[in-house]
Structures are given as structure tokens and as C-alpha cells.
Amino acid sequence: MATRFHLLQGNEACVEGAIAAGMKFYAGYPITPSTEIAERSAVRLPQVGGKFIQMEDEIAGIAAALGASVAGLKAMTATSGPGFSLKQENIGYASIAEIPIVIVDVQRAGPSTGLPTSPSQGDYMQSKWGTHGDHPVIVISPSSVQECYNLTVRCFNMAERFRVPVIFLMDEIVGHLREGCELIPPEELEINNRIEGNITGMTYAVSEGNYVPEFAAFGEGERYNVTGLFHDDTGFPTNDNTITRNQERRLMDKIRMRRDRIMQWEEKDCEDADVIIVCYGGTARSVMGAMEEASKMDFLKIGMFRPITVWPFPEKALEKLSKKCKHILVAEHNNGQMLLEVQRVVKDNCPVSFIGKIDGTTLTPDDILTKITEVY
Amino acid sequence: MPSKLIEKTMRVNRLPHIWCPGCGHGILMRDVAQAIENCGLDPDKVVIVSGIGCSSRAAGYMNYNTLHTTHGRAIAFATGVKLANPELTVIVITGDGDATAIGGNHLIHACRRNIDLTVVVFNNNIYGMTGGQYSPTTPHGEKGTTAPYGNIDYNFDIPKLAESAGATYTARGTAFHVPQMIKLIENGIKHHGFSLIEGLSVCPTYYGRKNKKGSAVDMYNWQKENCIDAAKAQKMSAEELEGKILTGEMSRCEKPEYTDMYMEIIRKCGGDK
Incomplete structure (x- = not known):
């Protein structure tokens, strides 16, 4: 990667963007037309001290990535239609447990196995409504190889900053398109990290001036609980209606109240x-x-x-x-x-x-x- | 007053637990905590990952880094935690349905990779949380709410399944045989590679009641009389072993561990610099 300008496929640019953003973990399962994202991650991650693992299925791909994120690494998984359907449950888990992750969906024609190598944008609604229950959603869609690079960085920034799953909604057209791409080095990019803090028992409390709870990686001495059940500020399950209502509202509001900062269009x-x-x-x-x-x-x-x-x-x-x-x-x-x-x-x-x-x-x-x- | 062990290893303010009177899960959870203590591990570096079901509620009570995940996926999440930070001791607490039905694929593939996880399966032979449906370990012919005429499925032998999938340490203990169970988990944690320890639990509320197994005490007595240490079993005749369940260490071998091998790849690629 000596020069800045490269002829790249959208899928490859996505991986380069992820690495520039600080991705240190990728777990996934091969699926057309997203496979090049796994392949390039397998080559590039160990070169930068990161980890790649090919899991046994799509569900395990997102699960392992979430596990790595809890352990403190910026993590990504990539897939296409059928795999995107399989990952939905754990997208909801990431939402309620507030675990940063980037999920790339290189859309192909469906439903079901459909036309695996053909372009489609059939997952637009699924990217918002795919997992059950109300949950916050950020979905970003690139139109060029350069955007595959730049916007993957933005996906990581938002995932880390808001502690949400961010979906990068590519399609076969941009995924397999080859164009010139400037690999802007990280020092020239805006890179956001999760807000780390000393959470001392109040795992999901939002401190003054913040809009998401501070994060501590497993192993750093905080010893807290993460669950997909509705939970209180300490991170433990509750059936209390008021606490549940407040948690749900906070999860939605952290995106809704900042829509103007998040939204981008041309x-x-x-x-x-x-x-x-x-x-x-x-x-x-x-x-x-x-x-x-x-x-x-x-x-x-x-x-x-x-x-x-x-x-x-x-x-x-x-x-x-x-x-x-x-x-x-x-x-x-x-x-x-x-x-x-x-x-x-x-x-x-x-x-x-x-x-x-x-x-x-x-x-x-x-x-x-x-x-x-x-x-x- | 909680014992010193409970005080030290449990989140006492989260107790009492949700398990039914007579359930074996509390005993098995304590065994896991005692094994961690016996290994002398720093609790800050211990991660407990669980899935969904009665067994998986254990994570919330235990005073470590705890990750209560989605149904069947605990081992896949744990794989991510361990690979991300191999310095952590990662222990999975799961159930018979969680580990071998919905999560069966993750179980066999983690075995195959020989990643250094310790998986403890709390096997109560039934889906307890949802009210007594038959699981992959409900014995053939026995009843569940979804097997009202008797279960025609054949059940898994979990340690055998794990061993044949590539696990490098497998064992079986019971809720009744506490010192043995603690030792088996302890050995599993110390083993550098994928370890699976099946802990036979007791579910008097659903499995026991549906199958006329008597009281909780009767069920523990059954474990006492019918579970034979594999070492002792070698000296027993086939007749004496009829209908008995073997416990103890089932298999063990040494093989390079997954995260070690990955670190070697990173070194070769110059990613450690």
C-alpha cells in the first residue's frame, strides 16, 4: 500500500476503509457477492495485528464479531441476502446490549437463493425492520468505490460513537465495480473510538454530557453483565415497566435526537x-x-x-x-x-x-x- | 449468610436465583466457581459466556465478566472473545438444548478448531425454561410436553459427540458428585485447548414430574447409584454396568491450540510489530 491511488473493487475498498478506521476483527461466512470482503480481511488483518476467522455459519459470524467487540476490538462481518436474514437476531442483540459492530450487506437478487450473482436492492426495508422489536437503525449506502472506502470509516465511527450496529448496505453493482480509489491514510481521516470509562457497576448509565453509556472492555477490571434482556443501568435484567420504557426510549433517542448529524445525502x-x-x-x-x-x-x-x-x-x-x-x-x-x-x-x-x-x-x-x- | 466462596465469586445482591427447588443447576454453578478458585485465576480475567435457558441464567449471578447471549450462540460469541483477547479465560455455561440443538453447529466447530474454551453443559434432559419439552438429551422413550406418547428421538452422548468433533478434553460429572465435578471442571480450565464437561443436572419440576422420577432427593439418589466413575467401571462386569452412566474424564489429548496458531500467523505477517 505504498501509493494512495489504487484500482479496487468496492468490496476491497470496504476492507481498506475498515482497516483505516481501526478494524481489528472480522468474522464471517463466505457468500456471493460479498466474499471478497472476507478474503481481503483474511489477508490484511494479520498484517495489522488484527484477527480474521471464518465461522461455521452466518449467525456465528456476527456472534463472534460481537464477542470480539465486547473484548474491546473494532469488529465487522459481511454477508449478502440469505446471510443477512440469518444475522437478524443478533443485530437486535447488538442494539439492546449496545455493542458496536459494522454489518456489511452486499445485496443480491432474492428472495431466498434468488439470483446470487445479480444486482438488487431488495434488502432496503429489511435493513431497518429485519430484526424483531423496535430498535435504533443507521444504514449507509455507497454509490462508488471511493465511497465504499470513505463510508466504511463513517460506519465504524457511528457504530463506536453510538454503540449501535451500523449496516453498510452495498449492492452487487458497487461491490464488484472496479474504479480508482484514494486510500486516504487514517491520520487524514476523522476516526472515532468508543467512549471508554470507569463504569463501576453502572454499566448502562449515561453520564452528564454523554449520550451513550461509557464502555469498558472485558478483562479491564469492571466485571459487568451484558444481556439481551431488558436491563437497568447496572446491566441486570428487569421486568420493571418504567425501567423498560426508559431503556427503550433512550436506545431510540440516541439516534433520533442526533439525526441531523447522522443524515447525509447528495x-x-x-x-x-x-x-x-x-x-x-x-x-x-x-x-x-x-x-x-x-x-x-x-x-x-x-x-x-x-x-x-x-x-x-x-x-x-x-x-x-x-x-x-x-x-x-x-x-x-x-x-x-x-x-x-x-x-x-x-x-x-x-x-x-x-x-x-x-x-x-x-x-x-x-x-x-x-x-x-x-x-x- | 452466604459462604466465603459465594461471597467471593457470586453477585450476592442478585440472589436468590430463579431456579426451582431441587434443581441441580445451583450446585453446578457453585462447582464452576469453586473450580475457578482452585485454579487461582484473577476474576477480572475470567469471562463467563452463556446462551438462553435455565442453565444460562448462571452468568448473571457470577461475579466475573459475564455475557448472556442469544439462544444457542454462546460458543460463537465466546470464540470471538477468546480470539480477540487470548489472555482471558473464557468459560461457557450452556444447557443441553442450547449447546446441542440450536447451538449444535457452533459446538462441533469449536471442538474442531481446538480453541481454548471450557464449555460446561448443565444437562437436565429437558427444556426447562419453556416448560418441559423434550431435548436432544431426553432419553429415548421418556416423556416431555411435546413428546406426550414417549420420545422417539435417540439422545446424544455429549462428551462422545465433542470428542469425535475434535475436542481435546471431555468429561462427565453430576450434580450429586460434587468433588469429582469440581475437579473435572478444574482440569478442563487448565487444559490448553477445547474442553467440554457435561454436568448431569436434575430437573424435578419438569423432567422428573413428567417421567415419575420421584422427588428431587430421589433423583439425586438415582445419580448416586447409577453414575459410575470410568476408572472404577474398568473393573466391573458388563452385567454390573448395564444401564449405568459413566462419569469422570472421558478423553484427553494434546494438539496445537487455535489462538496460538493464529498468533503465529500474525508474527509471520509482521502484524506483531
């Missing part, structure tokens, strides 16, 4: 656009192609609104735009999932149309331009 040529296309992840590349085509001919003015944090959804920004533009088209590689979120936000401000694909092929710029001429 607005491209939206100012005077007739039609704004809402898209994320790999789909944005087709949309950018469509915009380029349109600019070469006598066509409508097209803008792009691209949520980068797909959860929490950047609703205020989109609501504002929906009052200015004439039409919104949602483009996704599914049957319309973010569409529901867009409709909820836009209401009657302007008409909302949808273009999607679920046949294993990619939306082309032509598909998108044709759709615009149909609906507008």
Missing part, C-alpha cells in the same frame, strides 16, 4: 430540475448516466436526490425539494421499497412515479429516460 442539479430522481447505491450510477445523456439533448432538466444514510431517511431535505420540482421518480432495483418512504415524505407536493428492476439486470440510462417521457 443533491445533484436539483435547483431548477423539472424531474428529480430519488435513488441510492449502485442505481445512482445509472441515474447519473441518464442525466449525462439528457444533458446532451433537448430534454427535461433532471436532478438527482441520493440518500447516503438511507436510514434515518433524509426526509426534510426531500420534502423541501418536492415543493419545488414538478415530478419525482424513484429508481430502485426492487419492486418499490424506498418508494414507500418517498411517498410518505412527499405527500401531495408533487406526483411520485417508480421505476424498478428485479430480473437480475441493471437499470440502464435509457430505461430511466424512457420512463421519464412516459410519466411526465
